Amino acid sequence: MSKEITSRSEDYSKWYNDIVKKAELADHSAVRGCMVIKPTGFAIWENMQKQLDKMFKDTGHVNAYFPLFVPKSLFEAEEKNAEGFAKECAVVTHYRLKTNPDDKSKLMVDPDAKLEEELIVRPTSEAIIWNTYRDWIKSYRDLPLLINQWANVVRWEMRTRMFLRTAEFLWQEGHTAHSTKEEAIEEAKLMQDVYAQFAEEYMAMPVIKGIKSESERFAGADDTYTIEALMQDGKALQAGTSHFLGQNFAKAFEVKFTDSDQKEKYVWATSWGVSTRLVGGLIMTHSDDQGLVIPPKLAPTQVVIVPIPKPGEEIDEVANKIMAGLKEKGISVKYDQDEKKRPGFKFAEHEMKGIPVRIGIGKRDLEKGVVEVARRDTKEKASIGLDNVVAHVEQLMEDIQNNLFQRALDYRNDHMTSVDTFDEFKKVLEEKGGFISAHWDGTAETEDKIKKETKATIRCIPNDAKEEDGKCVFSGKPSKRRVLFAKAY
Amino acid sequence: MSKEITSRSEDYSKWYNDIVKKAELADHSAVRGCMVIKPTGFAIWENMQKQLDKMFKDTGHVNAYFPLFVPKSLFEAEEKNAEGFAKECAVVTHYRLKTNPDDKSKLMVDPDAKLEEELIVRPTSEAIIWNTYRDWIKSYRDLPLLINQWANVVRWEMRTRMFLRTAEFLWQEGHTAHSTKEEAIEEAKLMQDVYAQFAEEYMAMPVIKGIKSESERFAGADDTYTIEALMQDGKALQAGTSHFLGQNFAKAFEVKFTDSDQKEKYVWATSWGVSTRLVGGLIMTHSDDQGLVIPPKLAPTQVVIVPIPKPGEEIDEVANKIMAGLKEKGISVKYDQDEKKRPGFKFAEHEMKGIPVRIGIGKRDLEKGVVEVARRDTKEKASIGLDNVVAHVEQLMEDIQNNLFQRALDYRNDHMTSVDTFDEFKKVLEEKGGFISAHWDGTAETEDKIKKETKATIRCIPNDAKEEDGKCVFSGKPSKRRVLFAKAY
Numbered sequence: 001m002s003k004e005i006t007s008r009s010e011d012y013s014k015w016y017n018d019i020v021k022k023a024e025l026a027d028h029s030a031v032r033g034c035m036v037i038k039p040t041g042f043a044i045w046e047n048m049q050k051q052l053d054k055m056f057k058d059t060g061h062v063n064a065y066f067p068l069f070v071p072k073s074l075f076e077a078e079e080k081n082a083e084g085f086a087k088e089c090a091v092v093t094h095y096r097l098k099t100n101p102d103d104k105s106k107l108m109v110d111p112d113a114k115l116e117e118e119l120i121v122r123p124t125s126e127a128i129i130w131n132t133y134r135d136w137i138k139s140y141r142d143l144p145l146l147i148n149q150w151a152n153v154v155r156w157e158m159r160t161r162m163f164l165r166t167a168e169f170l171w172q173e174g175h176t177a178h179s180t181k182e183e184a185i186e187e188a189k190l191m192q193d194v195y196a197q198f199a200e201e202y203m204a205m206p207v208i209k210g211i212k213s214e215s216e217r218f219a220g221a222d223d224t225y226t227i228e229a230l231m232q233d234g235k236a237l238q239a240g241t242s243h244f245l246g247q248n249f250a251k252a253f254e255v256k257f258t259d260s261d262q263k264e265k266y267v268w269a270t271s272w273g274v275s276t277r278l279v280g281g282l283i284m285t286h287s288d289d290q291g292l293v294i295p296p297k298l299a300p301t302q303v304v305i306v307p308i309p310k311p312g313e314e315i316d317e318v319a320n321k322i323m324a325g326l327k328e329k330g331i332s333v334k335y336d337q338d339e340k341k342r343p344g345f346k347f348a349e350h351e352m353k354g355i356p357v358r359i360g361i362g363k364r365d366l367e368k369g370v371v372e373v374a375r376r377d378t379k380e381k382a383s384i385g386l387d388n389v390v391a392h393v394e395q396l397m398e399d400i401q402n403n404l405f406q407r408a409l410d411y412r413n414d415h416m417t418s419v420d421t422f423d424e425f426k427k428v429l430e431e432k433g434g435f436i437s438a439h440w441d442g443t444a445e446t447e448d449k450i451k452k453e454t455k456a457t458i459r460c461i462p463n464d465a466k467e468e469d470g471k472c473v474f475s476g477k478p479s480k481r482r483v484l485f486a487k488a489y
Numbered sequence: 490m491s492k493e494i495t496s497r498s499e500d501y502s503k504w505y506n507d508i509v510k511k512a513e514l515a516d517h518s519a520v521r522g523c524m525v526i527k528p529t530g531f532a533i534w535e536n537m538q539k540q541l542d543k544m545f546k547d548t549g550h551v552n553a554y555f556p557l558f559v560p561k562s563l564f565e566a567e568e569k570n571a572e573g574f575a576k577e578c579a580v581v582t583h584y585r586l587k588t589n590p591d592d593k594s595k596l597m598v599d600p601d602a603k604l605e606e607e608l609i610v611r612p613t614s615e616a617i618i619w620n621t622y623r624d625w626i627k628s629y630r631d632l633p634l635l636i637n638q639w640a641n642v643v644r645w646e647m648r649t650r651m652f653l654r655t656a657e658f659l660w661q662e663g664h665t666a667h668s669t670k671e672e673a674i675e676e677a678k679l680m681q682d683v684y685a686q687f688a689e690e691y692m693a694m695p696v697i698k699g700i701k702s703e704s705e706r707f708a709g710a711d712d713t714y715t716i717e718a719l720m721q722d723g724k725a726l727q728a729g730t731s732h733f734l735g736q737n738f739a740k741a742f743e744v745k746f747t748d749s750d751q752k753e754k755y756v757w758a759t760s761w762g763v764s765t766r767l768v769g770g771l772i773m774t775h776s777d778d779q780g781l782v783i784p785p786k787l788a789p790t791q792v793v794i795v796p797i798p799k800p801g802e803e804i805d806e807v808a809n810k811i812m813a814g815l816k817e818k819g820i821s822v823k824y825d826q827d828e829k830k831r832p833g834f835k836f837a838e839h840e841m842k843g844i845p846v847r848i849g850i851g852k853r854d855l856e857k858g859v860v861e862v863a864r865r866d867t868k869e870k871a872s873i874g875l876d877n878v879v880a881h882v883e884q885l886m887e888d889i890q891n892n893l894f895q896r897a898l899d900y901r902n903d904h905m906t907s908v909d910t911f912d913e914f915k916k917v918l919e920e921k922g923g924f925i926s927a928h929w930d931g932t933a934e935t936e937d938k939i940k941k942e943t944k945a946t947i948r949c950i951p952n953d954a955k956e957e958d959g960k961c962v963f964s965g966k967p968s969k970r971r972v973l974f975a976k977a978y
Contacts, residue, residue, distance in 0.1 A: 029621065030563055031608065034556035036621050039636065042553045064531045067523035068610075068641055068657050069579075072586075074519055076596045086586040090558075091598050092610065093582045095645040097561075097575040107565045109580050109607055118598055119520065121557075121581065121610075131519050141829075147528065152557055152641065156584040168557050340630075 005352075007289045012233040017162070019283055023292040023353050026162045033160040033167030037276065040353065041163075043300035044279055045170065049150065051202050051298075052172065052274065055194050061146040061174060066128050068152075069119035074127045078252035081126055084219020088156040090121040090167075121154040126220060126271055129175045130249040137177055137267055140259045144187070145177040163280030164237075164489050171275035177267045179259060181246075184268035185223075188244040191272040192225035195240035203278065204295040204405035205229050205285045206412050207239055208435070208484065210460025215444045218271075222246035228459045228484070230412045231284040234433020236459045236486035239281050242272035280489075285408050286377075292354030293376055295404050296397040303333040303393060304355045306346050308362035311337045315361050318371070318386065322359065325390035331397065351376060356400050357393055377403050418482065422473050425485070429456055435486050439479035441472035450474050456485045494841075496778045501722040506651070508772055512781040512842050515651045522649040522656030526765065529842065530652075532789035533768055534659065538639065540691050540786075541661065541763065544683050550635045550663060555617050557641075558608035563616045567741035570615055573708020577645040579610040579656075610643040615709060615760055618664045619738040626666055626756055629748045633676070634666040652769030653726075653978050660764030663731075666756045668748060670735075673757035674712075677733040680761040681714040684729035692767065693784040693894035694718050694774045695901050696728055697924070697973065699949025704933045707760075711735035717948045717973070719901045720773040723922020725948045725975035728770050731761035769978075774897050775866075781843030782865055784893050785886040791815075792822040792882060793844045795835050797851035800826045804850045807860070807875065811848065814879035820886065840865060845889050846882055866892050907971065911962050914974070918945055924975050928968035930961035939963050945974045 005018035020026050025041030037045065053063070069092060076082040096113030100106040122128065129147075136142060154168045174191060178184040192209055199207045207227035217224040221243035229237045250256070250266040259265050286293035296302050303326055307315045319335050326333045334355075336346055343360065350358055360372040370383040373392060377400045384392045415434025419425045428436055440446060440458065451457050465481040472479050494507035509515050514530030526534065542552070558581060565571040585602030589595040611617065618636075625631060643657045663680060667673040681698055688696045696716035706713045710732035718726045739745070739755040748754050775782035785791050792815055796804045808824050815822045823844075825835055832849065839847055849861040859872040862881060866889050873881045904923025908914045917925055929935060929947065940946050954970040961968050 027621065027624070029556045030560055030617065031556045031558045034558065036556065037554040039551040039553045043551070045554075046552060062528040062532070063535060064528045065526040065534075065659065067518045067520045067525065068643065069520045069523065071519055072596060075586075076594070079594070082596060086588075086596055089584065089586050090581045090608070091583040091586065092579045093598065094580040095578065097564075097578050097580065097609070099575075105565070105568070107561060107571060107575055109582065119579070120586070128519065132516065132525050135516070154557065170554065 005291065008232060016284060019287055019292050020162045033157055035162050035166050041279060044298055045276055047298045047300060048278055052198055055198060056148050059190060059194060061148045063149060064147050065149055066125050068122055070122050070128045072118045072120060074131050075120045077127060078220050078249050081220030085123040089123055090154045090156055092119040123153055123155045125173055126249050130253040130255060133177055134253050134255045137255055137257050139257055140179050143177055143179045143257060144183065148172055148174040163276055169275050171273050173271060173273040176270045181268050184270050185244050188225055188242045188270040191242040192227060195274060196227050199227055199239055202297045203282050204401055204408060205281060206409040208460065208462055210462040212460060213447055213458045215447055216458060218243045220245060220248050226460050229281055230415055230434060234415055236488040237281045238488060239278060240274040243270060245269035245271060286404050291352030294354040296356045296401050299356050301334050301355050302331050302397065303357045303359060304350045305333065305335045305359045305361060306343055308343045308360050310339050314366060318361050318366060322389050326393060329390060329394050331393065357396055375400055419473060425473050426454055429454055435484045437482045437484055438473040439470035440483045441475045441477035441479055446472060446474050456487050459484045459486050459488060494780065497721060505773060508776055508781050509651045522646055524651050524655050530768060533787055534765055536787045536789060537767055541687055544687060545637050548679060548683060550637045552638060553636050554638055555614055555621065557611055559611050559617045561607045561609060563620050564609045566616060567709050567738055570709030574612040578612055579643045579645055581608040612642055612644045614662055615738050619742040619744055622666055623742050623744045626744055626746050629668050629746055632666055632668045632746060633672065637661055637663040653766055658764045660762050662760060662762040665759045670757050673759050674733050677714055677731045677759040680731040681716060684763060685716050688716055688728055689894065691786045692771050693890055693897060694770060695898040697949065697951055699951040701949060702936055702947045704936055705947060707732045709734060709737055715949050718770055719904055719923060723904055725977040726770045727977065728767060729763040732759060734758035734760060775893050780841030783843040785845045785890050788845050790823050790844050791820050791886065792846045792848060793839045794822065794824045794848045794850060795832055797832045797849050799828050803855060807850050807855060811878050815882060818879060818883050820882065846885055864889055908962060914962050915943055918943055924973045926971045926973055927962040928959035929972045930964045930966035930968055935961060935963050945976050948973045948975050948977060
């Protein structure tokens with residue numbers, strides 16, 4: 001099986017598509033730019049959802065659900081937001097089909113069923129939600145309002161890639177309302193922290209926390225906090241964003257509250273989201289030329305047991321005992337009893353699907369009282385005594401999780417380069433890739449010129465960027481701190 | 490607070506809307522026929538989802554996700570299905586907006602961004618899924634395919650009611666593929682059983698399992714298995730359906746497999762779904778004139794503790810101890826420490842929101858070593874010794890769950906009337922409501938006439954209907970078994 005995928009060095013982009021396909025994560029669909037998320041891919045997303053949902057609830061948020069459609073008049077109310085998304089909106093104009101009189105087997109849009117006002121399929125839900133919040137928020141006692149929704153959204157992208165950029169995608173979007181600016185900023189930063197914690201502890205994907213430049217901000221935000229990861233081809237991935245929306249939506253939708261001082265004030269807002277794009281990031285952070293690699297904490301199946309050469313009474317008994325022991329520890333395990341496939345084929349298949357640990361149970365090994373335990377990340381194998389298998393695998397879950405994170409962190413650190421001239425900038429970008437730490441004069445003009453010339457964008461101004469006098473790598477104008485540039489997905 | 494809701498006897502429909510509003514379950518939205526599911530309502534749906542998802546997985550199903558949109562040419566491929574849904578389809582015709590040249594602050598649909606082929610917002614996903622299954626199913630080894638998806642769907646209904654019938658709703662739809670007719674029928678019946686078990690054990694809502702008459706079948710199905718519940722106004726609610734789709738979709742989408750006998754055959758299909766409509770059913774089955782009543786197994790908050798008259802050191806200590814004890818038992822509990830509201834107001838508020846058990850902790854009671862425990866279903870109160878509170882509440886969870894089911898079952902049984910004449914039929918329907926068990930000649934014509942004259946429809950032919958010679962209540966023609974009629978939501 002492994003022969004069937006392209007290697008990373010040969011064609012990174014093809015390697016990615018091969019993995020998505022061969023590990024059965026997703027498939028193309030009949031709808032332009034939309035994918036089908038297959039059961040294995042969806043199980044990863046479900047695990048992400050479960051953990052994120054817990055973290056949102058632990059930080060005081062509750063879930064709700066708002067309509068899929070946004071009436072055009074609401075959509076256009078917040079001008080910058082509308083402008084930012086107008087060019088990629090799917091628009092519902094009719095609510096009925098009828099039989100085509102020229103061909104009775106076909107349907108056509110019924111021209112008599114034209115909507116008075118067009119409906120936009122939500123590309124994001126600020127408009128519909130803030131139009132609702134107007135009715136919910138009257139007093140400071142109604143604040144803060146800490147709501148999240150799990151939903152599908154549609155952005156009509158011209159160039160799509162499975163998980164990373166699709167016309168329809170699944171995500172969560174938090175929308176919170178606050179009585180003060182400070183509290184809203186604190187919330188936006190808190191969610192950036194939650195995202196970073198999730199990315200690092202669960203996805204084993206190191207991220208840099210930072211703030212976006214004005215040009216890269218979410219349309220309608222006063223500030224966008226981001227977490228940025230680095231993929232194995234040296235390109236950055238924006239993995240999650242949290243926006244301080246100021247009073248922009250409150251003003252557009254007239255959402256005011258009476259404060260404790262009896263004065264009427266506009267509400268302060270945040271929104272924040274991560275999407276199925278994270279699955280793409282997970283794939284690209286850890287996988288190798290043999291296929292998918294998933295960190296144990298998010299793997300739908302953590303351990304697979306393969307009988308060598310095939311199931312039998314003695315082997316089944318050992319397998320069942322190990323399975324019972326693992327399940328007791330909360331470790332998910334499958335016993336691959338398919339007699340139509342040989343062990344070697346199964347090994348390659350489970351490697352391709354990224355199952356973190358494989359246990360091979362063979363007769364000859366059993367005579368010695370051992371089984372073979374192989375880990376997916378390093379491909380190391382060890383003979384482990386039967387009494388010790390469960391404890392060994394439990395430890396491996398932690399070791400693999402940590403190793404994947406460390407490996408990705410080492411790669412990221414190796415691909416973080418400080419440059420002081422634009423020649424160096426271009427050379428590093430071309431030859432090495434990764435994040436480039438450089439001085440920037442703070443203008444959108446320079447940012448844009450650099451982007452046009454190199455395709456690199458400012459990923460973020462890192463939260464921990466130190467004050468440091470310097471000169472803009474492009475214009476030579478004075479700069480107070482370094483920012484991070486990279487080519488990005 | 491309770492004064493603010495209409496009583497059931499006064500206006501059942503208004504009572505329902507009052508509860509949805511006052512218990513903060515849902516709200517109207519700016520989009521015609523679409524609702525906003527508020528956090529309390531969504532938490533009930535989440536609990537339903539969690540349990541159903543577990544039951545689907547326990548019966549071998551996995552989750553996946555398919556696109557929101559269905560290209561028109563796929564939508565129309567299965568003729569009956571297309572015909573059944575054509576009149577209620579939201580249609581996407583354009584993929585871009587642009588600035589309105591006559592008013593720069595407004596947007597308009599960009600006429601240059603018209604789709605070559607219109608996209609239907611899925612009213613159900615058989616078409617898009619079976620078009621995908623064609624690529625996934627080649628051999629009998631690929632079968633059965635047991636997939637479920639949690640999704641939103643849109644059916645452009647003209648008359649909507651919150652939860653019960655909305656233009657957009659949330660649901661799950663299972664779509665399975667099988668190599669034999671028998672296996673597909675077995676699957677469809679299995680899922681009817683799963684739905685019935687969920688309705689009765691978790692929602693405490695008794696249901697009748699049966700099969701639909703041809704006129705009431707799902708568009709595109711060979712048979713529809715249903716579970717039918719009875720609401721407190723004597724109207725039936727179709728609470729879940731499971732369809733045996735025969736080979737209709739396999740033929741429309743050319744989905745064939747090579748069987749173990751090397752012959753190429755069309756695949757057999759089922760689909761099955763329940764939706765946020767269940768939340769409406771839950772409300773109408775148990776609630777009373779004081780507000781919402783939720784069975785403990787689905788209640789987001791199972792117990793609320795109210796300090797009397799307000800929090801204080803001694804009361805807080807007792808409350809914390811009880812909370813710790815309840816949480817240990819897996820019972821969710823909230824301590825209402827709001828000092829701005831008086832106990833009586835809180836009592837009414839928690840009744841309105843349907844919290845199954847309320848514990849009042851007052852100073853005078855504490856001197857006697859007791860607290861007051863009130864159950865929402867019967868409104869009975871009891872003084873319970875402090876050492877016994879947790880055990881008592883744990884038992885109450887079970888008692889309330891059972892009592893709600895029994896109460897609903899008694900009501901259902903009291904509203905199940907056998908009739909043998911059409912006069913009786915009309916009299917019972919008018920004066921008593923509920924299910925009417927009557928002979929029917931098996932023709933769509935009679936069914937239609939009865940519906941036109943009485944608004945009653947055949948809810949189902951019960952699975953346990955006995956063979957019994959009789960005469961059709963309407964036409965007098967011979968009949969072999971009784972079927973159930975009712976007015977329905």
